[in-house]
Each structure stands twice: as structure tokens, then as C-alpha cells.
Amino acid sequence: MRQVYFDNNATTPVLPEVFEAMRPYLLEQYGNASSIHSHGQAARAGVERARRSVAKLLGCRASEVVFTSGGTEADNLALFGILAQGDHLITSSIEHHAVLHAAKRLEELGSSVTYVPVDSCGLVDPDDVRRALRPATKLISIMMANNETGVLQPVVEIGKIAQEAEVYFHVDAVQAAAKVPLDVTRIACDLLSISGHKIHAPKAVGAIYVRKGTFLRPMLFGGSHERSLRAGTENVPGIVALGRAAEIAAEGLQNGSLEKIGELRDRFERGILTHVDGTGVNGAGAARVANTANIYFDCLDAEALVIALDLKGLAVSTGAACSSGATERSHVLSAMGLAPDRARSSIRFSLGKHNTDDDVDYALSVIPETVARLRELSPVTRASLE
Amino acid sequence: MSSQTIAVAMSGGVDSSTVAAILSAQGHNVIGLTMQLWNQRRLAGRDGMPPAVEGRCCSLDDVYDARRVAETIGIPFYVVNHERRFENEVVRPFVREYLTGRTPIPCSLCNNHVKFDQLLTIAQQIGAEKLATGHYARVGFDQDVGRWLLKRPRDHCKDQTYFLFGLTQAQLSQTLFPLGDMTKPEVRELARSYGLDLAEKPDSQEICFVPGGDYKRFLQAYLEEQSEAMPDTSGELVTTAGEVIGQHNGIHSFTVGQRKGLGITTGFPLYVVEIKGDARQVVVGSGEQLYSKTLRARGVNFIAVKEFAEPVPVSVKIRHRHEPASATVEQTGPDEVLVTFDVPQRAVTPGQASVFYAGDTVVGGGWIA
Numbered sequence: 001m002r003q004v005y006f007d008n009n010a011t012t013p014v015l016p017e018v019f020e021a022m023r024p025y026l027l028e029q030y031g032n033a034s035s036i037h038s039h040g041q042a043a044r045a046g047v048e049r050a051r052r053s054v055a056k057l058l059g060c061r062a063s064e065v066v067f068t069s070g071g072t073e074a075d076n077l078a079l080f081g082i083l084a085q086g087d088h089l090i091t092s093s094i095e096h097h098a099v100l101h102a103a104k105r106l107e108e109l110g111s112s113v114t115y116v117p118v119d120s121c122g123l124v125d126p127d128d129v130r131r132a133l134r135p136a137t138k139l140i141s142i143m144m145a146n147n148e149t150g151v152l153q154p155v156v157e158i159g160k161i162a163q164e165a166e167v168y169f170h171v172d173a174v175q176a177a178a179k180v181p182l183d184v185t186r187i188a189c190d191l192l193s194i195s196g197h198k199i200h201a202p203k204a205v206g207a208i209y210v211r212k213g214t215f216l217r218p219m220l221f222g223g224s225h226e227r228s229l230r231a232g233t234e235n236v237p238g239i240v241a242l243g244r245a246a247e248i249a250a251e252g253l254q255n256g257s258l259e260k261i262g263e264l265r266d267r268f269e270r271g272i273l274t275h276v277d278g279t280g281v282n283g284a285g286a287a288r289v290a291n292t293a294n295i296y297f298d299c300l301d302a303e304a305l306v307i308a309l310d311l312k313g314l315a316v317s318t319g320a321a322c323s324s325g326a327t328e329r330s331h332v333l334s335a336m337g338l339a340p341d342r343a344r345s346s347i348r349f350s351l352g353k354h355n356t357d358d359d360v361d362y363a364l365s366v367i368p369e370t371v372a373r374l375r376e377l378s379p380v381t382r383a384s385l386e
Numbered sequence: 387m388s389s390q391t392i393a394v395a396m397s398g399g400v401d402s403s404t405v406a407a408i409l410s411a412q413g414h415n416v417i418g419l420t421m422q423l424w425n426q427r428r429l430a431g432r433d434g435m436p437p438a439v440e441g442r443c444c445s446l447d448d449v450y451d452a453r454r455v456a457e458t459i460g461i462p463f464y465v466v467n468h469e470r471r472f473e474n475e476v477v478r479p480f481v482r483e484y485l486t487g488r489t490p491i492p493c494s495l496c497n498n499h500v501k502f503d504q505l506l507t508i509a510q511q512i513g514a515e516k517l518a519t520g521h522y523a524r525v526g527f528d529q530d531v532g533r534w535l536l537k538r539p540r541d542h543c544k545d546q547t548y549f550l551f552g553l554t555q556a557q558l559s560q561t562l563f564p565l566g567d568m569t570k571p572e573v574r575e576l577a578r579s580y581g582l583d584l585a586e587k588p589d590s591q592e593i594c595f596v597p598g599g600d601y602k603r604f605l606q607a608y609l610e611e612q613s614e615a616m617p618d619t620s621g622e623l624v625t626t627a628g629e630v631i632g633q634h635n636g637i638h639s640f641t642v643g644q645r646k647g648l649g650i651t652t653g654f655p656l657y658v659v660e661i662k663g664d665a666r667q668v669v670v671g672s673g674e675q676l677y678s679k680t681l682r683a684r685g686v687n688f689i690a691v692k693e694f695a696e697p698v699p700v701s702v703k704i705r706h707r708h709e710p711a712s713a714t715v716e717q718t719g720p721d722e723v724l725v726t727f728d729v730p731q732r733a734v735t736p737g738q739a740s741v742f743y744a745g746d747t748v749v750g751g752g753w754i755a
Contacts, residue, residue, distance in 0.1 A: 310464075322422065326466055
């Protein structure tokens with residue numbers, strides 16, 4: 001059976017060149033980057049080269065890059081590293097759970113949190129952020145691109161607001177990295193998170209940009225790794241892979257590969273909207289990253305559609321899954337004001353650099369018939385037959 | 387038998403796991419489905435509830451077991467979320483029934499409204515021709531009457547037809563019960579032979595969403611979570627003659643046939659013989675007064691027949707662990723019947739099901755009014 005992977009916002013395959021870059025650090029260059037001897041030095045060199053590559057992607061100094069175990073740790077470090085009891089955080093209702101659940105925990109620990117809403121396109125209004133400012137506000141945390149809809153948030157405007165208010169600004173750029181240019185100076189953020197496995201590096205490596213002079217409390221205590229911001233022996237192979245993936249991502253922003261993904265996504269969206277009734281793109285009115293299409297299919301249950309498509313070799317997802325693996329209600333689509341039935345009928349298609357025209361053709365060939373079958377057998381139709 | 391696409395409702399237990407293995411070994415295209423029905427974390431830690439997630443239903447351990455079985459036998463496997471439906475169709479009615487002095491059976495509601503409705507729909511939507519479950523029951527089409535029949539399994543000790551009386555003809559026509567001709571020891575043996583390491587997993591007994599079986603605490607915790615006050619259902623303890631002999635703290639704490647916990651001492655044993663929900667009265671009486679000659683059943687589902695044109699002799703089961711008793715059943719409304727037992731039966735309990743059998747065949751069943 002043909003296999004088409006349209007779930008690149010969940011994770012991406014490791015690129016062969018990335019794998020080749022990390023391979024020696026798994027086998028030959030196995031040193032601890034903190035060791036004095038030559039093995040350690042070779043590992044250290046790999047880590048620092050990767051740091052420069054990541055810094056280049058983010059537009060910051062190498063010394064401002066801290067490696068983490070991934071996007072979640074980066075987000076947690078930003079929030080827990082800045083906020084203490086009594087402090088106020090401004091974030092949005094559509095953040096990833098890595099931010100939202102960290103914010104909930106901070107509330108339990110005595111911080112206060114304002115969750116600014118989004119409009120029907122899924123956009124945060126910078127004025128809402130401005131209005132939410134209080135004397136106790138210490139941090140604003142807003143994502144750059146939403147993982148479910150791909151909608152790009154006005155982080156530059158929000159950065160200005162943060163700067164004027166002299167409040168720290170954290171940007172969760174996990175879903176924006178490699179899809180739009182990241183320039184921490186232009187965004188005027190103090191903290192910015194990225195994740196390796198969303199940009200063709202392996203799982204369990206990520207990084208956070210920490211602007212020089214930002215006082216961040218560590219969450220992990222131990223050795224003085226990562227300028228004492230993140231104790232624990234460096235994941236050298238993962239970091240090297242992230243560095244290589246960052247270089248390739250930076251090239252991708254220049255060499256037209258992003259445009260290609262955007263064309264495929266647009267053709268896919270047009271195809272679905274043309275050939276399947278009762279469909280629409282969630283977040284269509286806003287600027288979005290080029291690879292993501294979040295589409296509702298009225299009168300059906302997205303959970304069944306995901307399974308039916310998987311059985312035909314097309315891998316897609318609903319926005320969120322709970323710990324058992326079942327579909328959970330999307331807090332993002334709810335926050336956008338989608339009716340519950342429509343939110344439950346929405347599917348995220350996220351394309352990647354491996355996808356081809358044939359993949360889009362295949363998806364466009366299986367989706368209409370699958371949707372038709374599901375609708376025909378929907379509970380409403382069935383009840384009327386009995 | 388030609389190869390079919392069959393969805394299997396997998397709970398992570400021995401029975402449904404073995405069903406998946408049997409069908410897969412027979413060459414069918416099997417898809418494993420597990421239902422996420424209830425989030426145990428919701429009520430964890432509330433007054434009287436376990437601090438951690440200890441309940442059985444939809445526990446991650448069970449999903450993990452089901453997933454591992456699917457991996458062992460090499461079939462696709464998915465978890466589907468029916469929490470909303472389960473809460474509306476099973477949990478809320480369960481709470482409401484207790485608060486009105488009845489004794490509900492959530493498993494039947496779940497079968498009717500979730501498992502053989504929602505899950506069956508998803509099974510069809512993803513291309514399955516049939517839905518198989520690990521229930522001990524038999525299903526088949528009877529040419530003579532032109533209807534799908536539900537029958538007791540070979541192993542009467544494991545008979546689960548009592549919980550399946552609500553299945554419609556359409557539902558039965560799409561259902562498979564592959565364990566209907568097997569005994570539990572045979573199923574465990576088969577599970578071992580298929581290399582399923584959960585072959586020795588103990589059977590589940592309690593209501594899946596009520597940890598430890600303490601339904602009173604569940605009611606309390608659930609209402610508290612819903613920000614609903616526990617309604618005051620306290621009232622009088624009266625005799626069958628109407629004499630008030632005491633007070634009780636709430637009708638939901640009682641069930642017909644109950645002897646303990648009445649809060650009064652008498653020289654002879656007293657039982658709950660009736661709960662008057664509207665009057666909030668708990669009626670107590672002697673052991674003899676617990677016996678009823680008749681019962682009325684509502685919401686009747688007819689399986690082996692279209693209707694009862696005339697009074698029919700059947701045997702009737704009035705709770706899961708009840709030896710079917712001879713009776714005559716007479717239709718009194720579109721989905722209402724009057725059951726008259728040959729010999730009065732002990733503790734006919736409103737809220738439970740009464741299921742009518744002709745030999746091993748389930749003729750139909752309804753809710754005891």
C-alpha cells in the first residue's frame with residue numbers, strides 16, 4: 001500500500017545528511033563534551049559548531065543558545081526560569097500544552113496568568129496583550145506559529161509591546177522554525193524555543209535562545225553545563241544533528257524548497273475545497289506557515305476519518321491526542337470559536353520537504369471517497385435508515 | 387468462511403484480546419479498537435475517591451495491554467474517544483437513577499448507546515463489515531423467523547446476554563461474538579497458545595468507572611465535580627403498612643432487597659422492599675414481603691419476535707446473577723410488558739433489566755419500572 005505522510009507538524013523524518021552528521025558522535029566521537037582529553041575536545045567541538053549553526057538560524061550569538069531535551073523543556077525553562085510567586089504571565093489560549101500546562105502549574109505555585117483570546121482566524125490581538133499588562137507582569141509568552149492551524153502570530157508587534165513595558169518576551173517557535181525566518185532581533189524577544197524533531201533532527205533535542213543579560217533560573221541542577229542553565233551531560237549526537245538540521249533549514253529558507261511545500265499545500269487545499277462539500281480551512285483568513293492545512297469536514301467525526309485514512313496509507317492527525325492515544329477536543333479550535341461539531345470534524349494536514357506532487361494526488365484521490373463513506377454512515381444517516 | 391474486515395472492540399482483557407487473535411488467525415483483516423470512555427483522573431483525589439488513578443476503566447494500563455496484544459498479533463490498532471457520549475448516555479443516567487431510588491445497570495446502557503452504537507458506527511466507517519466483541523453470547527440469523535437471534539453462550543456461567551438485551555436487529559446483524567461456544571478456561575488456553583501474556587489477567591467485575599465499587603462516593607464526587615449539590619433525598623423509613631419507623635439519609639443509599647445499614651434494630655430481619663422516589667420513602671418489610679408475583683418492564687426491545695401478539699410463556703432473568711424463572715409475558719403497550727411469574731420472585735429491583743428467554747434464545751427485554 002502506498003504510504004503518504006502528511007503529519008510533519010507532529011514530527012519529521014531525520015534527513016540522511018543529518019543522520020550522517022550525528023553518526024560519528026554515536027560511534028567514534030563518543031567523548032563527554034566536558035572532558036579534558038582529546039575525546040572530550042572532539043565532542044565539545046561538535047557541540048560548539050552546532051551552537052553556531054543554531055545561532056545563525058535564530059540570528060543570535062552562539063553564547064545565547066542553550067541546548068535542551070526538546071521544545072517542551074525549552075518552554076518550561078522559559079516560564080519557570082523567569083516567573084516566581086506573585087509574578088504575572090501573559091500568554092494566549094492557543095499555546096501548546098508545553099506552555100499552557102506549565103502556566104497552570106505556575107498558577108498553583110502562586111503566579112497569576114492572563115490567557116488572551118484569539119479571533120476567529122486564530123490570531124492574538126496585540127492590543128489584548130497590551131491591555132493585559134500589569135505592574136506585576138514579568139513575562140509574555142506567545143507562540144510564533146500555531147501547531148494545529150499554522151497561523152502566524154503578530155510576534156513583532158507583541159515584541160514591541162514587551163520592550164516598551166520592559167517585560168520579558170518568550171516566543172515558542174517550535175512550529176515556526178524552518179518554515180519562516182527567525183530573527184530574534186526583529187522579533188525583539190528575550191527567549192525563543194525550538195525543537196529538533198520538527199526540523200528533521202532526532203527527537204529529544206531542542207534549544208532555547210536566551211538573550212544576553214536575561215536572568216533565568218535553571219530547572220535542573222548538577223554540573224555547570226550550558227552556562228549552568230541546564231545541568232546534565234550534553235546530548236552530543238542530538239546537538240550535532242540539531243546543528244546540521246538548522247543549517248539545512250536556513251538553506252531551505254533561501255533555496256525555494258519552502259515555496260515548493262507551499263505550492264503543494266495550496267494545491268491540496270484547493271483540491272479538497274473543490275471536490276468535497278462542507279469543507280473549509282480553519283485559520284484561512286490569517287497568514288499561515290506554508291505547510292499546514294487545518295480543514296473541517298462537516299457532518300463527520302475527524303477521529304474516524306484519521307483512522308480510515310491511515311488504513312489507506314495516508315497519515316494525518318487531529319490536533320491533539322490524550323495519553324491513551326484517543327483524540328482530545330482541540331483547545332485551539334475551541335478558542336477560535338468553532339462550533340463543537342465543526343471542531344470535532346477538523347483534521348490537520350502538515351506537509352514536509354519529502355512530499356511530492358504524487359503524494360498530493362494520492363491524498364486527493366482517497367479523501368473524497370473516504371469522506372463520502374463516513375458521511376453516509378454517520379449516526380444521523382444511520383438512525384434514519386433504521 | 388471468506389476473509390472479512392472485522393473490527394474488534396479491545397478492552398485489554400483476556401476475552402477481547404483472544405477474539406482479536408482468533409479472527410486474525412482465521413485470516414480476517416482485523417482492526418483493533420479501544421474505547422476511551424472515562425478519564426479516571428477527573429475524580430481522583432476528591433473526597434472519598436482514590437488519590438491516584440486506580441480505577442480500571444480506560445486505565446492507561448488496559449490501553450497499553452490492548453495495544454501490546456495488537457502489536458503481538460500484528461493488526462492495526464486505534465483508540466477512539468467516546469468520553470462525551472459515555473458521560474451523557476451512561477454516567478449521567480447512572481447518577482440520576484440512583485438519586486431517584488432506582489438501581490441502574492450502566493453496562494447495558496453502554497452496550498446500547500456506546501459500544502454497539504458509536505463504536506459500531508466507527509467500525510463501519512473505517513471499512514469493517516462486522517464488529518466483534520469478547521462477550522459470552524451467540525448471535526445468528528434465523529431463516530424461519532427472518533430475524534437475528536441472540537442466544538445464551540455454551541458456558542452459562544459466563545452468560546452476558548442479560549447486558550445485551552437492547553441490541554437492535556441492525557446491531558445484531560453486524561455483530562460477532564466469537565467466544566459464544568467457548569468456556570473461560572478454553573479462552574485462557576487459546577490466549578496462551580497465541581502467546582498473549584495477559585492470558586492470566588483476572589476478570590473484571592466491578593462497574594468500570596466506579597473505583598472500588600463504592601458508587602455512593604462516586605455519586606458524591608461526580609456531583610461535586612459538576613458543581614451540583616447532592617440533592618437531599620433523605621426521608622422516612624416506613625413499613626409496608628405505612629407506619630413511620632425511622633429516618634434515612636438518602637434514598638440513593640438503598641437498593642431493593644438490602645438488609646444491612648437500615649439504621650434500626652428490630653427483633654426480626656427487615657429488608658428494603660420498595661423505594662418511593664417521589665415521596666423519598668424507603669419501605670421496609672419482612673423477607674416474605676420482598677417477593678413479587680409481577681413486574682412491569684418499559685423500553686422493551688424485541689429480538690426474537692416483532693411483538694407479543696398474545697401472552698407468551700418465557701423464563702425471565704431479573705438480575706445478572708439470577709436463575710431464569712418461569713413467567714408469562716404480556717404486551718401492554720408499544721414497548722411495555724407485564725411479566726407474571728409462576729412463582730413470586732425475590733427483590734424485583736426497579737432500574738435493573740428483565741430479560742425474557744425461550745430456552746437459550748433471548749426473546750427480548752426491558753427495564754423494570
